[in-house]
Amino acid sequence: MIVLDSHIWFWWINLEHQWLPAALLTAIQAAPGVGVSAVSCFELALAQQRGRLELPLPAREWFELALTGSDIELLPLTPAIAARAVNLADIHRDPFDRIIIATALELDAQLISVDGIFASYPELADHLIV
Numbered sequence: 001m002i003v004l005d006s007h008i009w010f011w012w013i014n015l016e017h018q019w020l021p022a023a024l025l026t027a028i029q030a031a032p033g034v035g036v037s038a039v040s041c042f043e044l045a046l047a048q049q050r051g052r053l054e055l056p057l058p059a060r061e062w063f064e065l066a067l068t069g070s071d072i073e074l075l076p077l078t079p080a081i082a083a084r085a086v087n088l089a090d091i092h093r094d095p096f097d098r099i100i101i102a103t104a105l106e107l108d109a110q111l112i113s114v115d116g117i118f119a120s121y122p123e124l125a126d127h128l129i130v
Contacts, residue, residue, distance in 0.1 A: 002106040002129070005113035006040040007095065013066040014056065024112055027129050030120040031110075035073040037081075038102045043096040072077065079104050091120045 004012065011019045012028060012070070020028075026093065028034060041063050047053035055062045067074050077099060085095070085102035104111035104127050112129045119128060 001033040001035055001107055001109040002028060002075075003100065003107065003109045003111045004028070004034060004036050004040075004072070005100055005111065005115060005118075006036075007067070007114070008112050009036045009040055009072065010053070013040060013070060013072075019114075024114075024129065027110070027112060033073065034071060035075040035103075035107075035109070036067075037100045038074050038077050039096050039099040039103075041074075075103050075107070077103075078106070084095045088123060089121055092117055 008020065008024070008028075011017065017025055027048060042061075044053060044062075045059040048055050048059055057065070066072070076077065081099060081102045084106055085098040088098055097118070100113075101111065101118065101121060101124060103109075105123055109127065110129050111124060111127050114130065118124055119130060121128075
């Protein structure tokens with residue numbers, strides 16, 4: 001399983017593949033399963049509401065199409081993921097990133113992100129695809 005960071009999911013679904021390095025595109029296409037944390041829905045909706053991102057549809061409609069019209073699985077925020085997110089190395093405090101990282105770790109999955117700070121997390125040493 002590969003877990004996509006929020007921006008990767010947005011670019012993948014909107015076919016903005018020019019923002020994705022070729023190796024990441026290949027990894028997503030070859031993955032036996034691809035998922036996105038439920039917190040990514042909140043992160044993208046908040047970014048749209050704050051004017052930092054433009055979804056082509058209202059958030060609720062975009063989420064429905066982005067999930068039902070693709071093979072991307074919506075991954076729940078579980079108590080185990082919440083606890084793991086809180087106990088990650090104190091690299092930065094972005095709760096969205098911490099939950100996405102913890103989701104990948106709890107599922108023993110690979111994580112795709114172009115966020116440079118993710119490589120600073122020692123927990124991601126064997127899980128991060130950049």
